[in-house]
Amino acid sequence: MSSKATRQPPTIRIMATSFLVIWLLVAAFPFLWTLWGSFKVEGDFFSKANWANALFGTLTQAETGGSFTGAGYEGAWVQEEFWRAALNTTIVCVFVVTVSLTCGTLGGYALARSTHRYAFWFLLFALMFRAMPPITLVSGYLLPFFEWNLWGHLYTTVIVLVAINQPFTLWMLHSFFKNIPKDLDESAMVDGCTRFQAFRHVIIPVMWPGVITTGLFSFLLAYNDFAVTTMLLSKENQTMIPKIASFLGTTQTKGNVMFAVSAVVSATAPLFVMVMFFQRQIVSGLTAGAVKG
């Protein structure tokens, strides 16, 4: 039972609740609209006559005989081979996360424990590079990549994405490590560990939430990247995001826009699953970074 002192006046409560409900609707609406619309034909989802067609699927019924159609998905996944893009995205994400987490944990730990002054400048530069728009780096890469025949391959993109991601992972993991008291490594070292054993047996078990959170952010950066992947990948090596963009870019053909819509839904679904799955670690990771332990 809440006491009189902590209870809020009813008007405030109503306002807070209604604000939350409105905010939730505004935030969820685009996703729900897209999900619903992805099972319609283009004439409905982009209806010029009546927006309600997208809800009720009048043209979908006329064209296919049912109010829902999987034509957009079939077109994207089978006809346009969107599964290839999904596979490419998986490859890029796995490698980007692996490489940037490996370098990030080792480097972040070293920087967090370093007593040298350059560690600070190093991190400051890292932050500056992180602040740069990725496209500014990509334009510089293009010429050498063409010259050395590196353009268009997945591994080139992995390298560039790692380069763009690394400052962020380094910075984030560094602040996680900073929150782990130095006494912990030192007692491990006195107890008989080498520096590396202390890192592996004592620090990493404590660091898991931080590593997972950083890994997830790094995954999202790679997964959602458009600037780098669209500039550096050849058509057959495209990942999901530039592929979706290319569906949208060829509006002459009917149905391609619907491919894009279904592909967007396909690309978003794994993210939901992922965030749900890791939510506990993310929450504890985020607070672990925020609050001084």
Added chain:
Amino acid sequence: MARLQLKNVNKRWGSFVGVDNFNLDIADEEFLVLLGPSGCGKSTTMRMIAGLEDVTDGEIILGDRVVNDLEPKDRDISMVFQSYGLYPNLTVYENIRFPLRVRKVPKEKHDEMVMKAIHMTELEDFMHRRPAELSGGQRQRVALGRAIVRKPTVFLMDEPLSNLDAKLRVSTRAQIKNLQSKLKTTTVYVTHDQIEAMTLADRVVVMNAGKIQQVGTPTDIYDMPANTFVASFIGSPAMNLVEGALEGGTFTGEGIRVEGLPTGPSGNITLGFRAEDAEIVDTGGQISAPMYSIELLGEASMITWRLGGALVSIKTNKEYRAEIGDVVQASIPASICHLFDTASGERIAL
């Protein structure tokens, strides 16, 4: 079990001197306390012994080998940290077992050794809990247990009691003393609390600004402080120090005049005496001045004067009453006085 020697040990960071020419010979089985205010270099000295900090100059000799270039793990020491440094993901049992595991002690011996340490630190009831579920005192005991589980040559303890409340500090202090005398392991203990130093130590090293001020038994340090720093650091309350002039065996300062001192030294002298050695008298006292304050301590009362710049206190019986501002006299016989050179702060031998 070993002797620990520090020879001309220095620690510098750039131009900042952390520890200045530290020389010390710690006997086997000795309980040595490094005492000093924060920033005096005592923790740095300990961390150099542990190998957590590099030695700029000099040698640290453990047993018969110079350990300067050895990693902490190869020095065969164990250490208790101020913040305990327990592994949060391991249970109490596993925390204590950790040094055995990483040092590749044969597995079949683990349980016996861990249980012995758990018994000695009375942690039987908490064996399977994690550090987060323990109180401060219990965590402290886990840290102790982890230090004693194997037989290191030297124990290092870095202010192990400073995070405990006053009551627990007293009981844990007794426990540490008892453990050390049972285990007979050379121990170096760092603290800024002079009572801990007095109660625990075989010998105390008083440090200030990176330099050793005095080395001696607690009694030596209490009875014969080597300089005004030690005099003002040891004892509760600390020794009273009054500046004045000594001429022909008579010390004169503001509101104080002591006769019958040695006639040898003269000039600017700081006179020291302990609060518990002096007493309140009705007439003929060496101090005669208006009282500054009276504090009831329970078992005694503390009378304070302001003489020159210094506050001077003495202890008297608990029934004593006087008003602030009354002129109160105290007898300071020459026999309880310590003389220090005002300029250098060094003790003048009587």
